Amino acid sequence: MRITPIFCALLLGATATVSAATAQTGITVAVQLEPPNLDPTSGAAGAIDTVLYSNVFEGLTRFAADGSVVPGLAESWDISDDGLEYTFHLRDGVTFHDATVMDAEDVKFSLDRARGDDSTNAQKGLFASIASVDVVDPLTVKVTLSEPTGSFLFNMAWGDAVIVAPESIEGNANNPIGTGAFKFANWVQGDRIELIRNPDYWGTPAPLETATFRFIADPTAAFAAVMAEDVDAFFGFPAPENIPQFQADPRFQVIIGNTEGETILAMNNKTAPFDNVKVREAVAHAIDRQAIINGAMFGQGTPIGTHFAPHHPAYVDLTGLSDFDPEKSKALLAEAGLADGFTTTLKLPPPSYARRGGEIIASQLRAVGITAEIENQEWAQWLETTFKGKDFGLTIVSHTEPMDIGIYADPDYYFQYGRPEFVAIMDELNATTDDAARTELLQQAQTMIAEDYVNVYLFELAFPTVAKVGLTGLWENQPTQAVDLTGVSWGK
Amino acid sequence: MPSLRGMGYFIDSFTVTACVIPRHRLRGDEPPCSIRKPTGQAAMIRYVLSRLTSLAISLIVASLVIFLVVEVAPGDPASYMLGVNARPDTVAALRIELGLDASKPQRYLSWVSGMVTGDFGTSYTYRSPVADMIGDRLWISLPLALYALALSTLIAFPAGIYAASRRGGAGDTAVMGATQLGIAIPNFWFAMLMVLVFAIKLRWFSAGGFPGWERGFWGGIKALTLPAVALALPQAAILARIMRSSLLDMLGEDFIRTARAKGLSRRQALWRHALRNALIPVLTIIGLQFSFLLAGAIIIEQVFFLPGLGRLVFQSISQRDLIVVESVVMLLVFAVITVNFIVDLAYAAVDPRLRTGR
Numbered sequence: 001m002r003i004t005p006i007f008c009a010l011l012l013g014a015t016a017t018v019s020a021a022t023a024q025t026g027i028t029v030a031v032q033l034e035p036p037n038l039d040p041t042s043g044a045a046g047a048i049d050t051v052l053y054s055n056v057f058e059g060l061t062r063f064a065a066d067g068s069v070v071p072g073l074a075e076s077w078d079i080s081d082d083g084l085e086y087t088f089h090l091r092d093g094v095t096f097h098d099a100t101v102m103d104a105e106d107v108k109f110s111l112d113r114a115r116g117d118d119s120t121n122a123q124k125g126l127f128a129s130i131a132s133v134d135v136v137d138p139l140t141v142k143v144t145l146s147e148p149t150g151s152f153l154f155n156m157a158w159g160d161a162v163i164v165a166p167e168s169i170e171g172n173a174n175n176p177i178g179t180g181a182f183k184f185a186n187w188v189q190g191d192r193i194e195l196i197r198n199p200d201y202w203g204t205p206a207p208l209e210t211a212t213f214r215f216i217a218d219p220t221a222a223f224a225a226v227m228a229e230d231v232d233a234f235f236g237f238p239a240p241e242n243i244p245q246f247q248a249d250p251r252f253q254v255i256i257g258n259t260e261g262e263t264i265l266a267m268n269n270k271t272a273p274f275d276n277v278k279v280r281e282a283v284a285h286a287i288d289r290q291a292i293i294n295g296a297m298f299g300q301g302t303p304i305g306t307h308f309a310p311h312h313p314a315y316v317d318l319t320g321l322s323d324f325d326p327e328k329s330k331a332l333l334a335e336a337g338l339a340d341g342f343t344t345t346l347k348l349p350p351p352s353y354a355r356r357g358g359e360i361i362a363s364q365l366r367a368v369g370i371t372a373e374i375e376n377q378e379w380a381q382w383l384e385t386t387f388k389g390k391d392f393g394l395t396i397v398s399h400t401e402p403m404d405i406g407i408y409a410d411p412d413y414y415f416q417y418g419r420p421e422f423v424a425i426m427d428e429l430n431a432t433t434d435d436a437a438r439t440e441l442l443q444q445a446q447t448m449i450a451e452d453y454v455n456v457y458l459f460e461l462a463f464p465t466v467a468k469v470g471l472t473g474l475w476e477n478q479p480t481q482a483v484d485l486t487g488v489s490w491g492k
Numbered sequence: 493m494p495s496l497r498g499m500g501y502f503i504d505s506f507t508v509t510a511c512v513i514p515r516h517r518l519r520g521d522e523p524p525c526s527i528r529k530p531t532g533q534a535a536m537i538r539y540v541l542s543r544l545t546s547l548a549i550s551l552i553v554a555s556l557v558i559f560l561v562v563e564v565a566p567g568d569p570a571s572y573m574l575g576v577n578a579r580p581d582t583v584a585a586l587r588i589e590l591g592l593d594a595s596k597p598q599r600y601l602s603w604v605s606g607m608v609t610g611d612f613g614t615s616y617t618y619r620s621p622v623a624d625m626i627g628d629r630l631w632i633s634l635p636l637a638l639y640a641l642a643l644s645t646l647i648a649f650p651a652g653i654y655a656a657s658r659r660g661g662a663g664d665t666a667v668m669g670a671t672q673l674g675i676a677i678p679n680f681w682f683a684m685l686m687v688l689v690f691a692i693k694l695r696w697f698s699a700g701g702f703p704g705w706e707r708g709f710w711g712g713i714k715a716l717t718l719p720a721v722a723l724a725l726p727q728a729a730i731l732a733r734i735m736r737s738s739l740l741d742m743l744g745e746d747f748i749r750t751a752r753a754k755g756l757s758r759r760q761a762l763w764r765h766a767l768r769n770a771l772i773p774v775l776t777i778i779g780l781q782f783s784f785l786l787a788g789a790i791i792i793e794q795v796f797f798l799p800g801l802g803r804l805v806f807q808s809i810s811q812r813d814l815i816v817v818e819s820v821v822m823l824l825v826f827a828v829i830t831v832n833f834i835v836d837l838a839y840a841a842v843d844p845r846l847r848t849g850r
Contacts, residue, residue, distance in 0.1 A: 036617035036811060118588075119582060122578050122582065124582050173619040188628075189799060190628075190798075190804060191702055214797075221794070224691060227692045228698060379572060380810065387576060
């Protein structure tokens with residue numbers, strides 16, 4: 001289903017079409033995946049946040065374009081000395097899109113609903129430490145925690161923690177009512193979602209009057225839609241092989257941003273032979289990261305040596321611990337009593353980083369004597385058998401949640417690490433609010449999982465955006481999965 | 493999208509196994525009325541009744557097979573929706589909310605009884621009524637299938653008749669060569685070629701998508717034109733070949749020789765006597781093609797990002813939206829079986845021997 005760029009270039013020849021220069025107040029953007037429903041507080045699909053985060057829904061705090069956590073619906077907050085009481089001061093005059101007022105009751109409702117027994121919030125863990133939520137007055141909410149949680153304000157910035165209203169919650173799946181700078185207007189399922197500017201927005205109004213999200217899953221169709229200028233921008237452009245062509249075309253700007261997606265070759269730490277750290281280290285040294293980035297991702301992606309985003313200030317470069325060294329790998333296998341190598345499974349979910357990367361990894365492993373039998377799986381199947389059933393030797397997946405090193409503390413998580421010393425670091429991190437101390441602990445954690453070779457850390461997933469020249473205010477990086485259009489405009 | 497083509501075959505095999513095709517219909521050489529029939533009206537009624545019975549049995553068997561196949565596939569819709577960070581209690585809560593905690597026979601019965609009353613249930617992932625979703629998508633898939641079928645018939649009939657009337661000549665060779673090419677070229681490749689030429693280079697059409705019928709009839713037709721052409725060409729090629737060979741078979745029959753002996757020219761005999769008789773195998777193929785166009789446009793819908801039925805099934809399968817998959821596939825089976833039933837009735841219209849039982 002692909003056309004080579006050369007072929008396209010031949011057919012296109014020297015296309016130089018100038019689009020009519022009219023003052024534009026609307027935008028049509030494309031993303032690959034359509035949200036299954038429009039309620040970010042129930043359902044994990046990143047596509048829900050992609051369309052609605054910040055545009056339609058807002059939380060107490062929010063992620064800024066650079067990944068920092070800034071005030072959202074809460075103007076400011078006070079934290080008690082023991083780190084257990086957060087008093088949020090809400091902005092005055094905020095209304096939902098159905099004209100109901102956003103106040104402390106809505107905040108209490110949203111948080112209680114997310115942490116309740118019958119909650120279907122995909123990130124219920126974000127709310128785990130909340131002991132109670134109390135309304136002090138209409139613009140003040142006091143959240144009491146059962147234990148200090150250093151990442152609490154960060155947690156409240158997630159798309160899963162946005163503030164919803166009890167009046168509209170039932171309909172949010174198909175008619176989302178939030179407080180954001182855009183209002184939901186229309187959803188043609190399978191094709192597009194239309195947003196219009198919210199004239200009553202509490203903050204800086206959006207420069208764009210209308211914004212349409214279109215959903216184009218196929219890479220070839222994505223290429224055609226951008227080239228034909230059917231869409232003004234494509235966020236997360238799915239065909240990296242076509243990027244150079246856009247870079248050379250004066251009609252377009254290409255932004256290669258970072259995501260929070262640590263792409264890893266995960267190993268089943270509880271089953272033989274991966275329960276032996278020597279074998280895990282051998283696998284790590286057998287992998288040539290740059291070859292995978294070049295071969296599978298067409299050069300896009302930053303090598304990582306641990307499960308942490310390289311653009312984060314606390315990142316430690318540990319790639320040297322697992323440098324490409326097949327001889328060392330063979331020696332380690334011999335030490336582990338597997339001089340003749342072994343056979344294992346490599347389960348691959350659908351994204352191209354896994355499917356293309358998997359082929360390269362299998363051949364790199366073969367070079368040191370490890371036979372990895374590739375099995376392609378659909379997402380639902382991967383979740384059921386590999387992730388939940390833990391029926392795998394190796395698998396490739398990108399962990400796209402921000403700051404998710406905590407998953408290594410859970411011994412039941414699919415790669416099954418959970419070393420007690422690591423759990424202790426995480427517990428201490430949770431109880432720490434001081435930035436310098438947190439950085440220190442995060443670095444200890446990164447180093448521990450790298451030295452234990454829990455997984456092979458491959459690269460940080462890149463986020464390519466192709467947009468028409470003239471569009472300004474686009475997010476470069478993806479601190480959370482979001483296409484925030486509230487600051488986007490057609491500059492001249 | 494490596495799994496895409498497999499999907500096409502999956503749906504296709506469904507439609508093919510689901511329709512019960514009497515063997516004689518696939519062979520053009522045998523008159524369809526060779527089955528012995530009693531007299532007149534009674535024969536016609538018995539014929540219709542027997543077709544109706546096989547229609548009902550096919551539907552019941554199909555519903556069972558669809559339910560079992562979809563339920564057996566690994567993957568839980570609730571886990572899929574909640575993703576990798578979900579806690580077990582959250583997944584359990586969602587399973588209860590979606591009604592997935594009921595036993596399989598219970599769910600089968602409520603699904604079937606719901607469908608009989610027109611209630612297709614609520615989609616797990618989209619959280620909206622399945623009937624509405626299918627209705628929306630049908631407004632694209634059905635016009636697209638009809639458009640493609642009309643194009644294919646418009647191309648195939650003249651081409652087939654022309655080739656048959658010029659048998660062995662340069663015209664015949666040219667038409668046959670073109671159809672060979674039409675069958676050989678995969679429709680999605682041809683579709684991408686058309687996008688490059690007409691959407692990117694010439695800018696006559698947009699590269700895909702559908703504006704919606706409410707924004708004007710011609711806009712909708714325009715958006716469906718490239719997909720319809722891509723779908724129609726291979727079908728037209730097949731149909732033209734069937735038309736030609738069926739006509740040539742008829743031209744060799746005794747009754748044509750009689751007509752020629754009475755003084756008709758070859759062309760007159762073709763138009764007046766052979767054409768009508770040659771239509772039976774052609775109708776069979778048109779019926780099968782319509783079913784294929786309705787259900788098998790998944791790849792084309794993906795290339796042109798059209799929100800049609802095929803894309804709905806494709807999305808629903810990957811999201812394990814079981815109830816949508818079951819209902820859409822069931823609907824397609826129903827459509828195929830109904831089309832076959834109509835084709836059976838059309839035989840009777842074309843072939844007077846079936847009506848009179850002579």
